Amino acid sequence: EVQLVESGGGLVQPGGSLRLSCAASGFAFSNYEMNWVRQAPGKGLEWVSHIMSVGSPIYYAGSVKGRFTISRDNAKNSLYLQMNRLRVEDTAIYYCVRDGDGYQSRGDYWGQGTLVTVSS
């Protein structure tokens, strides 16, 4: 069974940093492209970042480029998101998302998310 379990969310002040982790199990993690997608309270989905199975290339949404860094450790079956210079508007549930086997299959499995709150 595919499982994606996020951790690392919490309350942080504007300008602060946080590192999210996603522990993957039930599939060959090193073979899959991965993403972070976020959802602000009561709002829609926003794609944040994507990383290829071998670690590059990497893509970011314009709203986080230069502040967030996605990475993965295939030996540990883990995905990460380092978030720096956090802003109030970064407050959201952050989902770890796996891309599927099918051609251009995006987000076939999602974690339950971890809440990041940026507030003073």
Added chain:
Amino acid sequence: QTVVTQEPSLTVSPGGTVTLTCASSTGAVTSGYYPNWFQQKPGQAPRALIYNTNNKHSWTPARFSGSLLGGKAALTLSGVLPEDEAEYYCLLYYGGAQPWVFGGGTKLTVL
């Protein structure tokens, strides 16, 4: 900035048919945008329904289908069930440095 537009809300009767659409600010949506569709119920993570315009996942009920319609991506639900009441999101591929953009979502009410 690229904007992907969906109907904010739609209402359908049980057993009915409804089509949700997904438009791009850059022009007509074609197969090269590889539309993906997701369903999200309150308090839950999104669930993938359709990928690459019209391909279903193994868990996607047969009543869901994807297509291109009038320059937009479309998700059609036929024989709607009360459990289909949810928010639906499309995702389009643009390539380049920021390849993927979600639509704003459609809240589907079954009434």
